[in-house]
Amino acid sequence: MSCDSSFFFSDSNLEEKCQLANSLCAQNQIFINYYSIIYCQLNGHWAFFIAIAILVVLIIFRFMSTLVMLYLTPAIEFITDKLNISQSLSAVTLLALANGAGDVVTAIVATETLDGISYNIGSLYGAGFFVATLVVSITIINSQTYIVMKSYFIWRDILFYIFATIVVIIYGIIGELSLIDSSFLLIIYFILIIVVIFQDKFSSKSKKQFDELLIDNPLDPNETQESEQIQQQSQNLHLDSINNQQSCADKSFCVVDVPFRFILKYSIPPSTQVNKYILIFTIFPSLSFIYFVLGSNNYDPYAYLYISSISMILAIIIYTSYPQGNDLPNYYLYIQIYITIVSLVWIYCLSGILIDTLTFFGMLTNLSNSYLGMTIIAMGNALPDGIVTMTLAKQGYAVMGITGAYFGQIFGLLVGLGISLIKTNLKTGASVKFDLFNQDLMQQNLIMIIIIFSTLFVLIITFFYGILKKYHFARDLSVLLILIYVLVLSSITIIAIYEAV
Template sequence: MNATIVVVLFCLFTAFKPSAATPERLSSNDSFIPCSDLHKINASDRCEFVTNASDCQIEDGYIPYIRFPYCTLNGQVAASVVVFALWISYLFVNVALTVKYYLVPSLDTISKTLRLSESVAGVTFLALGNGAADIFSLVVLMTKVDNDGSFADTAMGAILGGGLFVTSIVAGLITFFYSMGIRLWVFLRDTLFYLGAIIWLVVMIADGEISLAEALGFVGFYVCYVVLVIVSLKFEKGETTEEKKGLLSEESNGSTDSENFDEEESIDESKPKSPDQTIIISRDIERSQSEIEDSVTDVKGPAVATRKDKEKMSVSRLSKHQFRQLLKALWPHTWKDFKALPWYSKIVLVLQEPVRFLLTLTTPVVDYKKPPNHGWNRLLMMFNLVLGPTLAAVAFDFFFQEVKDGLIVGLISLAVSTALALFVALTTYTDEPPRFHWVFAFLGFVMSIVWIYIIANEVVNILEAIGDMLQLSGALLGLIVLAGGNSVCDLIANFLVAKEGKPIMGFSASYGSPLLNMLIGVGLSCILAIIKNGGSYKVKLTAQLSVASGFLLFSVALATLVVTLRHRQADKVLGIPLLISYLIFIIVLLCVEFA
């Protein structure tokens, strides 16, 4: 999130308030009126009301959005909605940016460091990366103090609406444009687990509360799903291995060269399999060689620098090279490349760069897919170690908490962070990642979560302001706005996967991803909310949530029946009804909301 824009907007919200709005005019009774009742207040007094009413104050976040339409724009609600729509779109883009370039590489590195198999990593860490926006939006919503139940409605609406969007729109579009035959066992495994999770969630909502045991049960249900996935994958691999052995034994009986088969196959696998791969490998080698030569040229050393040579480098020349690397990491674009971009790409780049700049300064990235040094940048890592924990302490309101006799958490954090940065400066080299480089992937994961949490807080605060302005229910905002914003990434990712020739993968992800979001999102969020606020998590089954849950059950059940009855075939026969069902859902939902 762009700190500069946040500061400017905050100044706008607070500096341009009408002078007539003074705190003395607000009575003591008005301070306890729900913020959603601001329409009952005289138009001339609404700025004063939203400024002073306790229910209109934000619990977390940095910008008091509800003041913008009534204090800055003098009651221009329509203009405020346009501004909020643009700002919330910008925030969703930043979430996607954080997940793709910072969270996913960290999770990938962690899974490789822990030596997890691809199947285990796929249904745990990598799945968490894909559903991070949905899950942490729920965490923010469900851990807030909920006086009127609007946050609970929005949270349940987001999880049900997001699942409906993905299983209807995303799966519908994929099957509309691509015809495929899918593996029935795998598809039934995902859809039946998802149907069970939906029914369980609806029962808990109808009951009016979610207990700690039920929340833990949701997480345990996902653990059972992960175990089943792992067992089934190992069983399938075992069958495949046996089939291959049988084929090889048959071929060996009629081939004179079978004795050297394994040796030749291993040699062939070590070679590039296509000209494109050869080009990529050669480019990586050239790039790594050029980086080594550049680093050595700065100190006028030989073509290859040994560790002793590095130790002899002068501090001034070494610092010059480090600062060049730092500037390149903070601004990786050249002016020539920027000028060659279309005008709309320039606008997108200018809007994204401040966010990427702050993310780069605070969030370490350890990416094994970036040869030759996995993204190692010594000076940047020192900034990450100092600024990252500081940002986390500020974001979670720990920075100014007093530990003892005037000693605050912020000072302790800065002292420890600075010591770690000095340790990196004294024990590492500029162009050679240390052996403990993988440790920073865990810090990158934590900082990515911090950024997603910060942005999700702002999204939730905007939705709350829009609901109060337009008198919309929290369930409607969750079902359409929050669910749609979080699901856009699934739409783009799954459809692009299908377009690249893997429609089965894109279609299957349309059911696996919502399952993770529901089980882990609701389970984890309820656990944290119960720990924070005590008791059980209160929720109610509104008319809007009833409509959404009914359509979601219909969507998943329809896909299950069609694929099963049509002998594993998924095509337009399934895609068209799914798309139509979502259109009908929107019409029914709006009728229920405004009836």
């Protein structure tokens, strides 16, 4: 017997399906065994699940977006300012984490599934393709000013993205990734950080010389000023857009936002305007949540007594040491670090439920994991960044938005895929199979191949377009990118449906 659509749509009795759901199919689920729910509790009424699955996916993306924008991003912004990290360095580290946290955590969680690498390649390259085509094109259209990109965006960011994609293709040709191969993806990102640090150190001199060599006409001084303010303005606009939605003028998600905010309020310490009583009140729920998600499957009830003791001690320390008025305590930085940790645990939990839902949905529809990853997961993870990028364009900060969106995708690819593969290497003690160009698996891998090479093609087009146009992004580029996106999405959808049928 196998856990696939052929068995579940067979004439086998419910008892036999229920046994398979609780045994073999349980390996495909991380947090929620949908197989068991449908065939053991709901007597096989799977059609009702389709509507529920769509609703669950939408709610998870909304929940994750609210979490990132209201808790993770402000916490990381505070850490960046407190540690006095330069704007450029923070863009490729902490702020990249805020933008790419969903992609990274989803990739790590996906390694728990049997076909995790298909999810990862599909979701990471799907998100990158979505940003590099649709988000960039709409940003160009919505921009209130003429877009002149930075020279380092073309020569550093896009080139690193192209190089990383070529490395992934080479691994696909080799057919497997050892621990060293997986680690090399992280090394590429560390090299990018080193390049940024080097540019930061010699920015005033080297950037000027670099631009003079690459472009005949100097960049607009206003653009240079924009670069200096890039992170602070980006975060302010990002948070302003969220605050505007708190009034529920946008009624579409107001109903589900209320319970989201309530749950988050009492499971994560507040990231802004911290009241010591709310902070004290959230210690036990947040610590309990971390243990519940990351703890062993055999939960020890006595563990919550230990958590209660730790919470009491921390509560006394905070109550007696928290300053009066608007002053912040000396340990406020550690509070923000803790908020970041709890936020990432929440994203881990939500990503696991999302993958459980899509895995079962894929079994019912017989759609490939790579297709589900590059459409539903990819668009869901990239959409918040896309909305912020397009909002920045309307405010006149298109360069800032595009640069930030690209960095988020580079971070997701190199760090997310790298960590997830290392995790699999260490867990199995063997190389990860990645027979991308195996003749026998060509039809199965066709969607992955298309999305990888489509992303590479778009990056190369953007690279040469930026050079030929002297870093000016015009509307003819947006038209071309939209056409590529529609063509590729239509092609892989037809292929996925054909394979499913």
